[in-house]
Amino acid sequence: MIRIDLPRFDRFEGWRDAARQLVGAGVTPDRITWADPDTPADLFGSDPMAQPNDAPVTATKDFLQLARTVSSHSDPERWALIYTALWRAQTDRAFLGNPADPLMDRLNRLAKSVRRDIHKMHAFVRFHELPSTGNRRSFGAWFEPEHLILQAGTPFFAKRFADMDWLIATPEGIARFTGDRIAFDPPAPRPDLPADASHGLWQTYFANIFNPARIKTNAMRSEMPMKYWKNLPETHLIPHMLADAPRRVQAMRDAGASDAPQFAAKVTARIRQQPQDTPAETITQAQEQAARCTRCELCHDATQTVWGQGDPDAGLMFVGEAPGDQEDLAGRPFVGPAGQLLRQTMTQAALDPDKAWMTNAVKHFRFTPRGKRRLHQTPDKSHVEHCSWWLGLERRFVAPKLTVALGATAAFALTGDRSPLTPRRGKVQAATDGGPVLVTWHPSLILRLPDDRAATARAELLSDLRHAGQLLAA
Amino acid sequence: MAQRTLDQKLAILSDAAKYDASCASSGTTRRDSQSGGIGSAGGTGICHAYTPDGRCISLLKILMTNFCIYDCAYCINRVSSNVERARFSPEEVVKLTLEFYRRNMIEGLFLSSGIIRSPDQTMGDMVQIAKMLRVDHGFKGYIHLKTIPDAAPELVAEAGLYADRLSVNIELPQDASLRQLAPEKRPETIRATMADVRLGREAAKDRSHTGKRPPRFAPAGQSTQMIVGADAATDRDILKTSSNLYSGYHLKRVYYSAFSPIPDASAALPLIKPPLIREHRLYQADWLMRFYGFDAEEIGAAHPSGNLDLAIDPKLAWALANRAQFPVDVRNASREMLLRVPGFGTKTVGRILAARRSGAVRYADLLRMGAIMSKARSFVTLPDWHPGALTDSDGLRARFAPAPEQLSLF
Known part of the structure; x- marks a missing residue:
């Protein structure tokens, strides 16, 4: 047998140097005794170390990382196990990546136990403040880990507590940090740590x-x-x-409900907002009421009511379908991709987006959740009908000279006409409340169409918007 | 009122904070004190202690004050409660955080608060504490700030600069329950605050045209909490709400908190034994949605009542209700399908996929790789195992559910 004595600290480097030489010299795993500092001497002495040689010894990066972790385990067999794996890997590289292999399984379990112990060290070391002479505060702790993790576990503390001196004493040894690097000393009896008020x-x-x-x-x-x-x-x-x-739970139960202190009712009366149900007299009041709307079920899943935006005195009103994902989050209409396309096209048609009232037929976003995304769903007829109350209020306060209906849902909401959109596009229809409605595409249609058809639809939208400008000027 | 000591305040204001379940400290930016300051963060979270209620202590979880002008029936700190009140000064919160931190007792601070005077005032004070820790003391540890709904968006934006995580509690799974039990809170403003946080995070990821990165905004994302068992919502409703929250606001976590008796209860809510098993099943279902590719609807539909089966886990319940999809052949099944096998976790599935490259995976291999074969065996075929009629047998559920017990009369 060849006996390899490993040092107290930097053990893994010791093993690696020896293992490289031994594998290179073709020494089989059963001919080596790996000895930690406390291992007694062999009864029969040991064979001499293999001669150094240049035979290539290879291992994967992942394996070296695994072996390094396993080297902190308290199992005396660990050295032989990682040597066996290294030995086998010289002829069969594939088994290193096979979690079903019994040796790899064993090494993975050892490593897992070490990692858990290190994690618990990071969790359960408790520092006591020690008297300090310099301007750095000083702390000390005693900790008893399951494995030999002093070296693997303490760099965490150096990074976290760089501005204080600390020592962590364990049965394996003592780590000391004074701001530069961690020094490791052999074990000493458990230190007496002073009482600490923060404990x-x-x-x-x-x-x-x-x-x-x-x-x-x-x-x-x-x-x-x-x-x-x-x-x-x-x-x-x-x-x-x-x-x-x-006893405490029983006491809560026995006490039951209590009488509120006297000031409580006063505070509540002062801050609780009473919903204002009188008919809205301004568009701002209508907006406040719409923010609390529960007329249909869409309000439960959507973020908030998305009210119209723009110039209420504009004379020009745009009505889209319903807010999308971005509008729902921001609480403002036409801020998503379709809204940007609409604004661009308006500018091209010499219409100022800020000089129009922009809103939607339905004020809440309708969607189906799919993982991290919300897929837009077209609102039903019933949603449009429930929401027509708010659209009607908006129209009453804005009193537009002309309304542009973007897409079929808006056209239906304004005119009550559910017939196909294509023959109606570009034409003026009468709104149910009497005003003129110019029907055109919704910009989101253009975003969904293939390129050639999108270009046509966009040109049609642009010409319709120019038409709207002419109607407005007339 | 006599001046309270720090110890007395800590007792009152940690007692008041314990109904918040979140204690996560993971997933933020990597940083440490080697370049100055104190503390580090960014690895996996560390739980420094556990209390006998099974919850971990990772953060110093306290209220800035438990004075509150709101009257939420489920909350111990509501204005109509007779609980003892206290208030920390900002310096006291900073000192407690740093001293506990230096002794390696916590990963950082989770600061919440009752609403005093106004939402803006409260949020402003909390942001001030976070700023003192970050700027005055160079604190690199984790900070979780509770966002007060209805606080000004500028304050939420400033909070995101100092905090790793922001959270605003949805409180109850259905809007109607919230309107009834927490009349001062409004579901739409709670959601709008979450939307602001999501937009803030997205804006912080876009580089400007000069290529400069904007300051980080709540790098560990946002979370929320829902009380389970205080209203009549079914598990299906709860999971649907969660799924909306995950997709809408990209939450990192939804926490489910079994409604637990509080001292000085409100007459509006009867005291019940906290439904801990239900809470546990909801967390399992939540995991299925986030890591296993399940939809809220399919988990919720596994039982006609709309509630999860308390006796068996939701994945097993789903598999039993969808036996036509089993047994799965482990030799060639897709990752998606392997993830649906009861007894296979995400890690096991990863190992199966790796091991399949080196040859057939057998029963003993699966055992070694961490599969729970007592569950999985009825749902898989292997070169050396076939479940035969087991998959379709009537008594399959009974094999997993614990034996029925006579109900206790007391």
């Missing part, structure tokens, strides 16, 4: 953030295993918190 506050927090009406101790024990409890300042409170919980 008292922490216990107050722990006891009060607990809800006695929910008891789920299994979740607690699986995530905060008992083996870590003895060094945590808060865990000794748990038995009493649990024992007292049923």
Whole structure:
């Protein structure tokens, strides 16, 4: 047997150097004894180390990372296992990537246990403040991990607590940080850490953030295993918190509902908004009422009511179908891609988008959720009918000389005519309330059509908007 | 009123904060204190402790104050409650956060508050605390700020500059319940605040024409919380609401909080035992929507009542209701279909796909790779396993559900 003595710290580098030499020299795994610092000497002595040679030894990056993690495990067999994997990988690279292989499965489990222990170290180290002489504050902790993770686990603390001196003592050794790099020392007896007032506050927090009406101790024990409890300042409170919980819940139940303090009614009377149900006298009042609309079910899923926007004295009104995703989020109409196309086309037709009232036939977005997206759905006849109340109010206050209906839904809402749009496009119809309505495409149609047909539709929209300008000027 | 000590205030204002479930500290930008300041963030979240209610403590979760002018029936801090009141000064919140942080007890701060005077005043004070931590103390840890609905958009925008996560609670799964139980809150303004946060995050991702990146905005996204069991909403309603929230506002998480008895309860809401199993099933269903490609509708439709089966997990319930799609042949099934097999998690499916490249996957391999074969065996075929008539047998559900128990009379 060849005995390889690994150092107390930087063990993985020690293993890697030796393993490279041994694999290169063709030494099979069963001929090596890997010895940690506390391993007793072999009874029969050991064979000499293999001669250094230049034979290439290869491994994947992922395997080296895995081996490094496994090297922190407390299992004495770990060195032999990673050596065996390295040995096998020289002739069969594929098994390194196969999670069903028993050796890889074992290594993955060891690594997982190490990673979990490191994670728990990051969670459960509790610093006590130590007296400090310089201008940096000083802290110390005692921690008992399951594995040999002092070196793998402490760089986290150097990054997090760069502005303070700290030491973490463990049975494996001591890590000290004074602002530069972490120094590692051999283990020493557990230090006496001074009492720390913040630990008292922490216990107050722990006891009060607990809800006695929910008891789920299994979740607690699986995530905060008992083996870590003895060094945590808060865990000794748990038995009493649990024992007292049923009494506290019973007390809540017995107390039942209480009488409100006297000032409560006054505060409520002052701030609770009473919905104003009198008929709206201005367009702003109508907008406030529409913001609370629950006439149809669309208000539950949509974000908010999207009211019209623009110049209420304009004389020109645009009515689209319904807000889309972007309009729904912003609470303003025509801010999405179709709205941008409409504004561009208006500008081309010498119509100022700010000098028109822009609104929709239906004021809430209708959609089906699909993963992270909301797919637009055309509103039903019933939605249009429910919403005609608001469109009617808008029309009463804006009193447009001309209304442009964008698409079939708007044309239906304004004229009550549900016949196909194509023969009506470009023509003026009478609105149900009497005014003239110029029917044209909805800009979102242009965005959905294939390029050649989109260009035609866009030209038609532009000519209709020019026509609208002429009608308005007449 | 005698001046309260810091310890007394902490007791009152953490007790008042415990009904918020969120304690996540993951998924934010990577940063640490090597370039100055104190703290780090950006890896996986760290839970520094667990209380016996099964919830983790990752953040210092406190209210700035539990004085509140709103009267939400489900809340311990409503104006009509007789609970003891207290208020932290901004310096006290900053000091508690930093001192706990230095002792490695927390990942950061989750600050919420009752509404004092006005939503703007409250939000402004909270933003001030976050700013003190970030700017005055160079705090690099995690900050989660509760967004007060109806606060001015400029304050929400400023909050997003200092906070990793913003959240505004939807509170109840249906608008009608919220209007009834929280008359001062309005579902549409709550959603509009979420929309503002989503738009703020999207705007922070667009580089300007000079290629300059705008300041980061709530890099860990937004979340919300829904109380389960305080109104008559079914699980199907709840999941539908969640699905709307995920798609509409790109939330990172929806938290479900079993309605839990509070001291000094309101007459409007009877005290019940918190429906913890239901809460657990909803979280499982939520995971199915986010990581397994399920729709809210198909999970909700698995049981005619519209509620999830409490005895078995929702994926198993779905599979039992859709047996025509099983058994699945593990040798050639798609990732999407493997994800629908009860007993296969996302990691197991990843391992199966990797192992398939090296040859056939057998029963023992699946066991090793973390599959729960007691569940999966009825739904898969393998080179060395066929479920036979098991998949379609009438008694299949009974194999998974715990044996019926005589109800306790007390």
